Amino acid sequence: MKIAIIGTGNLGLSIANGILKSNGATSMYLTKRDTTSIADFEKFDKVTVTNDNRLAVQNSDILIFAVQPVHFAEILESIKDLLTENHVIISTITGFGIEKIEAVIGKDNYIVRSMPNTAISVGKSMTCICSNEKGKKRIDLTKAIFNRMGHSMEIPENQMQAATVICASGIAFWMRLIRATTQGAIQLGFDAKEAQELAMHTCNGAASLLIDSGNHPEEEIDRVTTPMGCTITGLNEMEHQGLSASLIRGIIASYDKITEFKTK
Numbered sequence: 001m002k003i004a005i006i007g008t009g010n011l012g013l014s015i016a017n018g019i020l021k022s023n024g025a026t027s028m029y030l031t032k033r034d035t036t037s038i039a040d041f042e043k044f045d046k047v048t049v050t051n052d053n054r055l056a057v058q059n060s061d062i063l064i065f066a067v068q069p070v071h072f073a074e075i076l077e078s079i080k081d082l083l084t085e086n087h088v089i090i091s092t093i094t095g096f097g098i099e100k101i102e103a104v105i106g107k108d109n110y111i112v113r114s115m116p117n118t119a120i121s122v123g124k125s126m127t128c129i130c131s132n133e134k135g136k137k138r139i140d141l142t143k144a145i146f147n148r149m150g151h152s153m154e155i156p157e158n159q160m161q162a163a164t165v166i167c168a169s170g171i172a173f174w175m176r177l178i179r180a181t182t183q184g185a186i187q188l189g190f191d192a193k194e195a196q197e198l199a200m201h202t203c204n205g206a207a208s209l210l211i212d213s214g215n216h217p218e219e220e221i222d223r224v225t226t227p228m229g230c231t232i233t234g235l236n237e238m239e240h241q242g243l244s245a246s247l248i249r250g251i252i253a254s255y256d257k258i259t260e261f262k263t264k
């Protein structure tokens with residue numbers, strides 16, 4: 001698998017780390033306008049760091065684009081004459097629909113839109129994907145790439161923005177929940193480092209319970225809530241204070257923001 005990451009910023013860097021950790025590429029080109037901050041990656045035999053997107057495209061099959069939306073069309077325009085049947089174009093770019101990509105490079109390309117998150121750097125990304133008509137033939141390949149770095153799901157394109165909120169922004173939402181739990185633990189007497197350790201591993205355990213069992217969260221909650229005990233007392237107080245409602249309202253506000261410009 002010869003992979004290029006076009007635009008190695010926050011997300012591109014996370015993907016590069018995920019690919020290296022999962023040994024998911026035979027060669028990897030990392031591009032950025034100013035490559036100084038990613039020059040260290042040259043120490044890996046299979047990695048080439050360059051500001052030459054055309055060189056990366058010529059030497060790779062899987063092209064993962066992780067640039068800001070304003071730069072995408074111009075970059076596609078600058079490499080489109082190099083695209084062949086071997087290339088799969090994987091965009092991670094928020095709000096940039098397949099039609100807009102096809103308008104620049106044409107329909108006769110394997111085009112996949114993906115929405116990973118930064119946990120891809122540690123092999124734990126929830127990645128949603130969809131494709132153009134031709135790209136359907138490369139969905140399995142794309143899923144195989146992302147499944148090495150977490151979990152993937154094919155969804156219709158009209159759900160990509162919702163997936164962005166839940167999965168990509170979701171990393172930030174869960175971080176705040178972990179931080180709040182940490183603050184609570186400090187107030188109960190743990191030092192800050194211990195408090196974070198307790199919070200993050202408990203969070204990891206809760207998610208793993210659901211992933212492994214396939215259970216509904218309430219089934220697992222029932223196992224923890226002793227009648228008249230401390231868990232139900234805490235849970236009910238959280239709900240009186242609007243825990244679920246505030247999370248749902250935050251998710252809807254985030255979605256309203258992402259759909260503000262009526263992009264697909």
Ligand SMILES: NC(=O)C1=CN([C@@H]2O[C@H](COP(=O)(O)OP(=O)(O)OC[C@H]3O[C@@H](n4cnc5c(N)ncnc54)[C@H](O)[C@@H]3O)[C@@H](O)[C@H]2O)C=CC1
Nearest residue numbers: 007008009010011012032033066067068069092093094168
């Ligand atoms: N940060 C995140 O968690 C997620 C971001 N996304 C999407 O991924 C894309 C990238 O986001 P970030 O990594 O946060 O942005 P970023 O700004 O950190 O990274 C973009 C990179 O592209 C580089 N770049 C700009 N012009 C270039 C060119 N002509 N050739 C090569 N590289 C060029 C920039 O130097 C920068 O390093 C965005 O479209 C965003 O919507 C999607 C999912 C999650």
Ligand SMILES: O=C(O)[C@@H]1CCC=N1
Nearest residue numbers: 094164165168169258
């Ligand atoms: O906050 C944002 O708008 C972008 C999209 C998903 C993650 N970062």
